[in-house]
Amino acid sequence: MTDHDVVLVGGGHNGLICATYLARAGRRVTVLEAGESPGGCAATREFAPGFSVSSCAQWLNQLNPEIIRELSLEKHGLQWAARNLASVSLDAGGRHLVLQGEQLEGERLTARDRESYPSFRRRMLRYAKLLATACGTRPPKLVESNLADRLNLVKLGLGLKMLGREDMGELMRIILINMYDLMEEHFDSEQLKALLSLHGVLGSHMGPRSPNTVFGYLYHCMGEHHGYLGPAQVQGGMGALGNALAASARDAGVEIRLGTRVAGIDTRAGRVVGVTLSGGEQLRAPLVVSSADPVTTFEGLVGYRNLETGTVRRVSQIRYKSGCAKLHLALSGAPQFTGLDPSRLGQRLVIAPEMDYIERAFNAVKYQECSAEPAMDISIPSVNDPTMAPPGQHVLSAIVQFAPYAPAGGWEQHRASFTSSLLDCLEHYAPGISAQVVGAELLTPADLEARHGMKGGHWHHGELSLDQVMMMRPFPGATQYGTPVAGLYLCGAGSHPGGGVMGQAGHNAAREIIRREAAA
Amino acid sequence: MNSTSDDTMLLTTPFHSRVSRACELNAWGSWKGYTTPKAYTDVELEYFAIRSTTGVFDLTPMNKYRITGPDAGPFLNRLVTRNVDKLGIGRVGYTVWCDDAGQVMDDGTIFHLGENDYRLCAYARATDWLFWSALGFDVNIEDETAAVAALAVQGPTSCAALTAMGLEGLADLKPFGLAEYDFEGETLMVSRTGFTGDLGYELWITPRLAETLWDRLFEAGAPYLIKPFGSDALEIARIEAGFLQAGVDFVPAEEAVRNGRTRSPFELGLDWLVDLDKPLFNGRQALLREREQGSRYRFVLLDVDGNKPAHNSFIMKGRRKVGTVTSAAWCPTAKSNVAFAQVELPHGAVGEELVAEIYYQRELHWTRVLAPCRVIEAPVFNPPRRRATPALPF
Structure with missing residues (x-):
């Protein structure tokens, strides 16, 4: 006898979103989350006494507002500490560049930069809108597409066509190229070029000269299409979003079991029958939905030997190498960035002075080495949300690119030296910051993998590049959220359309599961 | 010495010195990169050696993979359509294997040599697919194509000829059975298998003793009118016996370029090789669907x-x-x-x-x-x- 219609593996944001929609459609859903708090990468953790931080994702800039509304997340406790933050590209000499929506400020900008940027941005937003349309629907299959899939393709094609001859031609020209070349075509300011390039490589294993980075940039721009003119900061850290999602799920009738690790997804004769927990307990259910990444799901949970070879081959070819680390600092006071107005301290601060700087940082990770001078995307959440640190003190959280997954000799040999090189790097922009550090934590890609169950520590559960999107995500044969294992579905970022904290995969998966199981 | 030749890009087998001496027509073909005779003297006479006396065929170029390790059995069971659990030690089984779409990639034989020890003989090169298939299994896969020399000895007097060579008790070997003999201090493995549909055996030995084996076999077989045969004579014999030839009667799934050109085991009349009661094997889902929807x-x-x-x-x-x-x-x-x-x-x-x-x-x-x-x-x-x-x- 089973007392669940659906067992959902992983209580990350996509898992909770999928569970909520399924429960609202009348399914009895049990979510099994290994961690002690819901939300997955939407997490807040105290890393030093009195200092809390969004321990994985730090900004919210892509969560679909429609999902926020439909799940009544604000009613369930989601509050904003800040919205539409500006991005400040730091300059060691204090001549910073500030970008907010269409607004550009900075004394090193040229007339051409100021003139080009608004039209460049508007064009990119037109492309991002088209991309958002594609992200909102299930991707068509490579072959044997049915009518609905064909219509979706037609819609996409039409959308492309409706861009008009010039925009469409330009999109086709740039979609496969790299940010470096695109930036060189449009702008003079190294600061501006580097800042926009960083958007194209965030979370990925790519440098500005890597193909696919223009796609990465457009992907980033989707946030703006959803109304985020800049990143938003959640009150209480991203864990508060996890809690709001959990509250919304429970409100819909979802049972959430925290601290419950799934050891395996059980199959019999090519069909899913339930899951086995790490303690040995078995839960039987006709449907299992995994929000874990596809490699973890198939290699780790289902097991390669329980799959046909073709599937194993596809899964083992997924590219999921990450190059991102997180740095968390507990600071005794507000850091002083050279030339930065203290009122800007709560904005998004970026260290990426030149495109070549990012590229050099990327070079290292190709050889499993740490960047000597990494790019950083910095948040000081305690400025907008004093609950994150003791009074008068601050928390600094930085996405660090690039750090290897497995440096030679193992991370323990490199952890201290890399942390200290990161402090040196910060010191360059905020002299005296090292002396303010009262606690520090470095989360390497390996740490992120261990904590959040993301293979390779990759945010997107697999590289977001054109070979791994749409009908290729996670791999042909497991698109449209179904898998070669009957009754097993995917709802995480490893599925179309991927994402950081976006929630679209969970939303789309629920819709597809309801549709398919109703037809079955 | 045996692996290359000066005048051709093709590889030669360990029997080449003997084969080339016997190949009066000098009619060579290529078999998966090896130079092999299409005919030695006369196709009809060679064919009639198979059917009336004893014919000998050098099948060394056949791709041979040794599969060992604790998961060898489960690995093969996931790979092929037949139930390998039912194949006892010392037995050989004919089988096919499919891709996930249930399309035949190849046919071949599995030799169950010992506990956790198998040899898979295949028409096509299969290293790539075998290694992908090995993910998640504790198995060791070795391509022993060049490390094992093999001869097919086929025809009504084959047993007598081999017994005369010293393989005592060979007559009791059942079809698809395996036996081992000492030969010049090495193991000569004999299987009662073949591709002619006749009484026949296949001999498996280290390349070092290949020429000795050939010489001893032809010496002992002379009174039994032993004769080497090439691929043209084999072609007639196998068609007469109703055996499919990969690459001729079906396109191996991984080699097919065009959609719809591959075939399922059902479409090749090989239903009897497909055990849908096995909970999992490559192609099972697709074959179940085909069973439901028709071929x-x-x-x-x-x-x-x-x-x-x-x-x-x-x-x-x-x-x-x-x-x-x-x-x-x-x-x-x-x-x-x-x-x-x-x-x-x-x-x-x-x-x-x-x-x-x-x-x-x-x-x-x-x-x-x-x-x-x-x-x-x-x-x-x-x-x-x-x-x-x-x-x-x-």
Whole structure:
């Protein structure tokens, strides 16, 4: 006898979103989350006494507002500490560049930069809108597409066509190229070029000269299409979003079991029958939905030997190498960035002075080495949300690119030296910051993998590049959220359309599961 | 010494010195990168050696993979359509393997050599697929194609010839059984297997002793009219016996470029090799679906009127083309004109009358005959001596 219609593996944001929609459609859903708090990468953790931080994702800039509304997340406790933050590209000499929506400020900008940027941005937003349309629907299959899939393709094609001859031609020209070349075509300011390039490589294993980075940039721009003119900061850290999602799920009738690790997804004769927990307990259910990444799901949970070879081959070819680390600092006071107005301290601060700087940082990770001078995307959440640190003190959280997954000799040999090189790097922009550090934590890609169950520590559960999107995500044969294992579905970022904290995969998966199981 | 030759890019087998000496016609072909004789002296005489006395065929180029380790059995069971658990130690099984779409990648034999120890013989190179398939299994896969020399010894007097060579008690070996003998201090493995449909054996030995084995075999076999045969004679024998040839009667799934050109085991008449009760094997999901929804093609054996082999013929039902011939031969022993064909379902039921559109040329003059043919149930050559144990004395 089973007392669940659906067992959902992983209580990350996509898992909770999928569970909520399924429960609202009348399914009895049990979510099994290994961690002690819901939300997955939407997490807040105290890393030093009195200092809390969004321990994985730090900004919210892509969560679909429609999902926020439909799940009544604000009613369930989601509050904003800040919205539409500006991005400040730091300059060691204090001549910073500030970008907010269409607004550009900075004394090193040229007339051409100021003139080009608004039209460049508007064009990119037109492309991002088209991309958002594609992200909102299930991707068509490579072959044997049915009518609905064909219509979706037609819609996409039409959308492309409706861009008009010039925009469409330009999109086709740039979609496969790299940010470096695109930036060189449009702008003079190294600061501006580097800042926009960083958007194209965030979370990925790519440098500005890597193909696919223009796609990465457009992907980033989707946030703006959803109304985020800049990143938003959640009150209480991203864990508060996890809690709001959990509250919304429970409100819909979802049972959430925290601290419950799934050891395996059980199959019999090519069909899913339930899951086995790490303690040995078995839960039987006709449907299992995994929000874990596809490699973890198939290699780790289902097991390669329980799959046909073709599937194993596809899964083992997924590219999921990450190059991102997180740095968390507990600071005794507000850091002083050279030339930065203290009122800007709560904005998004970026260290990426030149495109070549990012590229050099990327070079290292190709050889499993740490960047000597990494790019950083910095948040000081305690400025907008004093609950994150003791009074008068601050928390600094930085996405660090690039750090290897497995440096030679193992991370323990490199952890201290890399942390200290990161402090040196910060010191360059905020002299005296090292002396303010009262606690520090470095989360390497390996740490992120261990904590959040993301293979390779990759945010997107697999590289977001054109070979791994749409009908290729996670791999042909497991698109449209179904898998070669009957009754097993995917709802995480490893599925179309991927994402950081976006929630679209969970939303789309629920819709597809309801549709398919109703037809079955 | 044996692995390369000066005048060809092709590899040579460890028997090459003996093969080339016997190959009076100098008619060489390429078999998966090895130079092999199409015919030694005369195709008909070679064929009749297989059917009346003893024929010897160098099958070293056959791809051979050694699969060992604790998961060897489960690995093979996931790989192939047959239930490998039912294959005892010392037994050989014919099988096919499929891709995830249930399309046949290859056919071959599995030798169960010992506990957790198997040899897989395959038509196509399979290293890539075997290694992908090994993910998640504790197995070791070794390509031993060049490390094992092999001869097929086929025909009614084959047992007698081999016994004369010193393989005592060989007559008691059952079909698809394995036996080991000491040969010059090394192990000579003998399997009662073959590709001719006759009484016959295959010998497996280290390349170092290949030439010695050949010499001793031909010496002992002389009174039994032993004769080497090439691939042309084998082609007639295997068609007579109803054996499929990969790359001829089906396109290995990984080699096919065009959509829809591959075939499932059901479409090749190999239903008996597919154990859908096994909980998991490559292609199972797709084959279950095919069982439910029906196949596209049927593999048929045709008895074609006249004596013109229906090479590459269209198969007609009335004025409609319903299939094509993949293999054809005039079969001398059975005195039948046999063709293998793929016909579109629902055609091809046993007894159905069809027409083979045969084109042939005589002195630059092309002729077309419309030869009536009918679907037959079983291969035309299947003598009791093929299975009799102990092997019948000839």
